[in-house]
Amino acid sequence: MDTVRVRTLREHSQVRTLLRALLESARLFPPGSQLIDFTNELPAELSFALERVQSEGRAWQAWRRGNDVGAVSAELDETVSRIQGLPVLLLFHHDDRGLVTKTSSWMGRQSGEWVMRSPGQRRHT
Numbered sequence: 001m002d003t004v005r006v007r008t009l010r011e012h013s014q015v016r017t018l019l020r021a022l023l024e025s026a027r028l029f030p031p032g033s034q035l036i037d038f039t040n041e042l043p044a045e046l047s048f049a050l051e052r053v054q055s056e057g058r059a060w061q062a063w064r065r066g067n068d069v070g071a072v073s074a075e076l077d078e079t080v081s082r083i084q085g086l087p088v089l090l091l092f093h094h095d096d097r098g099l100v101t102k103t104s105s106w107m108g109r110q111s112g113e114w115v116m117r118s119p120g121q122r123r124h125t
Contacts, residue, residue: 016059019074022114033063049098069096
């Protein structure tokens, strides 16, 4: 993937679009969940965490199912995306207090599917 395309994908709106595609393709939120796009609809701690995430340039998506709330944030792994020639997202799973409980790395396929990258393929920071 060339540098210009990676820079275009890095834009917040593009990462958000990729994040939604990943969530739907990999079914990472519970069936029957209501997607939440505004932080004022979330518990205060999670709202604060996602506002901070957004100010750092990451995209996020939250959902509610009954009394349960979940959220993820994502950023484009520019280096690996460039090497692989496909978009790679680093995904951060947040609990209802906004704490990151798990991370994963996902690669988009030209078919529109997303696959989790094996731990040996993750970027080390």
